[in-house]
Amino acid sequence: xxxxxxxxxxxxxxxxxxxxxxxxxxxxxxxxxxxxxxxxxxxxxxxxxxxxxxxxxxxxxxxxxxxxxxxxxxxxxxxxxxxxxxxxxxxxxxx
Numbered sequence: 001x002x003x004x005x006x007x008x009x010x011x012x013x014x015x016x017x018x019x020x021x022x023x024x025x026x027x028x029x030x031x032x033x034x035x036x037x038x039x040x041x042x043x044x045x046x047x048x049x050x051x052x053x054x055x056x057x058x059x060x061x062x063x064x065x066x067x068x069x070x071x072x073x074x075x076x077x078x079x080x081x082x083x084x085x086x087x088x089x090x091x092x093x094x095x
Contacts (some may be wrong), residue, residue: 021065022058029057 033053041049 019058019062019065022061025061025064026054026058029060030054 030050030053033050
């Protein structure tokens with residue numbers, strides 16, 4: 001019996017696409033949430049507060065980057081703006 005034709009290959013797992021601006025703001029908010037406080041906090045309260053603050057930071061970062069993505073205001077000369085067929089815009093002119 002030939003098993004070569006019946007083997008299945010597993011499809012690669014889809015990786016979540018996180019927004020860079022959202023992650024940057026989330027990390028900044030998380031670091032700010034770890035600053036010392038005069039109020040004593042249990043580890044559980046601190047962990048929940050850190051998660052809420054990081055999630056809020058991610059949402060604000062994505063919200064702030066959304067108009068840039070929506071209106072395609074990418075950095076001039078970046079890979080997103082290069083037309084591969086137009087040598088005047090930085091492309092190679094190849095088809």
